[in-house]
Amino acid sequence: MKNILLGTILAIFAAMVAASPAFADHQTVNVSITAGASSPGCESKNECYVPSTITVDAGSEVNWSNEDTASHTVTSGDPQNGPDGNFDSQLFLSGKTFSHKFEEAGTFQYFCLVHPWMQGSVIVQEAHAESSTGDMHEYGAMVMSQDGSIAVHIDSDKPEKDSQAKVSVEFTDSDGNPAMHVNFEITAMQDGNQVLSEPGQHAHSGVTEFMTSSLGSDGPLDVQVKILGLGLPTDDPATWTGPKGETVTAKVVPEFGPLASIILATSIIGIVAISARNRLIPKL
Numbered sequence: 253m254k255n256i257l258l259g260t261i262l263a264i265f266a267a268m269v270a271a272s273p274a275f276a277d278h279q280t281v282n283v284s285i286t287a288g289a290s291s292p293g294c295e296s297k298n299e300c301y302v303p304s305t306i307t308v309d310a311g312s313e314v315n316w317s318n319e320d321t322a323s324h325t326v327t328s329g330d331p332q333n334g335p336d337g338n339f340d341s342q343l344f345l346s347g348k349t350f351s352h353k354f355e356e357a358g359t360f361q362y363f364c365l366v367h368p369w370m371q372g373s374v375i376v377q378e379a380h381a382e383s384s385t386g387d388m389h390e391y392g393a394m395v396m397s398q399d400g401s402i403a404v405h406i407d408s409d410k411p412e413k414d415s416q417a418k419v420s421v422e423f424t425d426s427d428g429n430p431a432m433h434v435n436f437e438i439t440a441m442q443d444g445n446q447v448l449s450e451p452g453q454h455a456h457s458g459v460t461e462f463m464t465s466s467l468g469s470d471g472p473l474d475v476q477v478k479i480l481g482l483g484l485p486t487d488d489p490a491t492w493t494g495p496k497g498e499t500v501t502a503k504v505v506p507e508f509g510p511l512a513s514i515i516l517a518t519s520i521i522g523i524v525a526i527s528a529r530n531r532l533i534p535k536l
Contacts, residue, residue, distance in 0.1 A: 280313045280351075281306050281474075281501060283372065290322035292369050300364075301326075301372035303476065303499035307395045310376050313353045321346050324364045331368035359398070373398065393502040397479060397495040402431055406475050406502040411442065413469050419448060421477055422459045430457040435480040435492060440464055440473050447473070454485045476501050 289300040298304040301316070308314065316326045323345050328338035338360060341350035354360065354376045364370035375398065394405050405422040419440055423431035434455045440448035447464040464473070478499045481492025 280315055281308055283314060283316045285316060285318045285320050285324050285370075287320050289320050289324070289364075289370055290367050295369040295371065298497045300367075300370035301362075303478075303501065304372045305375065305398055305498050306373075306501045307375040307377060308354060308501070309503075310355060310357050310378055311353070312376070313351055314374055315349055315351045316341065317349045318344055318346050323366065324370070325366060326350050326352075326362055326372075327365050328360055328362045330361050330371065331363050335365070395500040395502055397498055397500065399495060400426055402426075402434070402479060402495055403428075404477050404479070404500045404502075406477065408473055408475070411467055411470055411473055414466055416466055417447075417464045417473065418461055419464060419473070419475060420459050420461045421455070423455055431455075431482065431494075432457050433482055433484055434494075435483065435485060435489070437478040437480065438462060438475065440475045442467055442473050443469055443471050448475075452485075472503050474501065474503055 283306065284302045286294060286299055286302055288294065294300040306314065318324055323343045324341075325343055326339070326341040327335050328340065329336040339352045339362070341352075343366070344350055354374060357376050357378050360374045360376065362372050362374070375396075377395075394403055396403050403424045403426070405420075405424065407420045407422075409417040409419075411417050419438070421436070421438060423434040423436075425431050436453050436455065437451045438448065438453060439446060439450075442464075445468060447467060448462055450462055453460065476499055478497065479495045481489060481496045482494035483489075483492035
């Protein structure tokens with residue numbers, strides 16, 4: 253009986269932890285294989301796999317959906333050196349999907365074996381990784397561009413149902429100094445619904461803030477920032493420098509707060525106290 257009760261306590265503990273946002277499963281990020289990707293040309297705008305570059309925490313799953321009429325593969329490696337053996341979807345048909353869970357940090361390039369102009373990358377960072385300055389925001393994250401030249405700091409209010417959330421974006425260089433004249437687009441999704449879309453934005457320096465539409469739940473926000481290049485918005489975009497067409501992704505998830513910890517601890521102590529009173533386990 254004692255073992256059964258202890259097992260019950262542990263099971264309740266595990267269930268409560270699993271239900272808490274801080275211990276929830278890592279995100280699933282969706283990538284689309286676009287219609288027409290089987291014909292050359294999508295690579296000029298990095299629109300064969302969309303987004304072509306994503307950043308996720310270790311332990312996250314990436315799901316590729318084939319929206320083209322042709323069959324494709326998602327194969328780790330690159331066209332020059334071939335597959336590297338990390339993952340391979342094999343050939344999958346139109347309307348089908350392929351998923352892979354990334355357990356370790358690193359940068360993973362991939363391509364289509366049948367249509368080698370189709371290329372993408374997954375940047376996997378340590379779960380809840382801190383920025384190079386040790387700064388981790390309460391409801392946000394810092395994500396580096398693929399070339400390491402621009403850091404995108406994404407912050408948000410705590411998502412609350414029927415309320416708007418403020419989303420802020422700040423761009424810095426590799427030394428932590430403000431990046432000047434960044435042209436970008438920003439979108440945010442919640443539960444599959446778009447709650448923010450701001451194309452054609454320009455950050456002179458500092459923090460740029462946006463407001464979502466009214467949120468449908470307390471669930472996390474998936475924020476994507478597409479860097480269009482560095483330069484004056486009045487200049488020809490062809491003259492802009494820095495990362496161009498690169499999309500960084502962050503999931504804004506409320507953390508496991510102290511109140512929840514107190515409730516969790518109190519619940520377990522209560523179970524132990526009741527069990528002790530009924531002589532099912534020794535008193536502590």
